Amino acid sequence: SNTNAWRNILSKSKPPLIILLMMLVFIGLAGCSDSTTDTDVGNGDGDDNGGTQQAPDEVWMEGRAFNPGNLEVEVGTTVTWENKSSEVHTVTSGSNRTYDELFDSGNLSPGDTFTYTFDEVGQFDYFCRPHSGMTATVTVIDNG
Ligand SMILES: [Cu+2]
Incomplete structure (x- = not known):
């Protein structure tokens, strides 16, 4: 047989x-089984859903730090912050840990995202309310 x-x-x-x-x-x-593609790269719409690739307009909260600490973007860019850590953080605009009323995410739990569109050129400092060492900057440029 x-x-x-x-x-x-x-x-x-x-x-x-x-x-x-x-x-x-x-x-x-x-x-x-090739499932490593991240569908959110580059569009900054905040629905990253745990992607492993960081887009040029994304800031990740990792541990107790914003990464990158200074993000440079073109004017008009919508920046997405994503909490990749295991703690609650905020994205709160202002220098010297003083809120300047431009943007404030409120509490972001692990996995949460926050977006803000930068319509003016300049340097924008921000900080995390719960963590005193957590400060960073977005630098907005106009390349014409
Ligand atoms: Cu924090």
């Missing part, structure tokens, strides 16, 4: 054929 024929082939060429079959199965599985 067919089954016996296969059994013969497998037993006569034991290691090579079985290894070849296993490699084919492995390659097939690897080809189907």
Whole structure:
């Protein structure tokens, strides 16, 4: 029967054929499981949903720091902050830990995002209300 024929082939060429079959199965599985693409790169719409690639208009809260600490963007850019840490943070505009009433995210839980559109050129300092060491800057430029 067919089954016996296969059994013969497998037993006569034991290691090579079985290894070849296993490699084919492995390659097939690897080809189907490529799920590393981040659909939010670059559009800054705040729906990153845990993507692993940071877009040029994103600031991540990692540990107790904003990363990057100084983000430079073109005027008109909507910046997205995403809390990648395990603590609550805020994105609160102002220097010397004093709110200047431009933007304030309120409490951002792990995984939460906040967006703000910078319509004017300048340097915009901001800080996190719960963590005294957590300050950063967005520098807005106009390249014409
Ligand atoms: Cu914080």
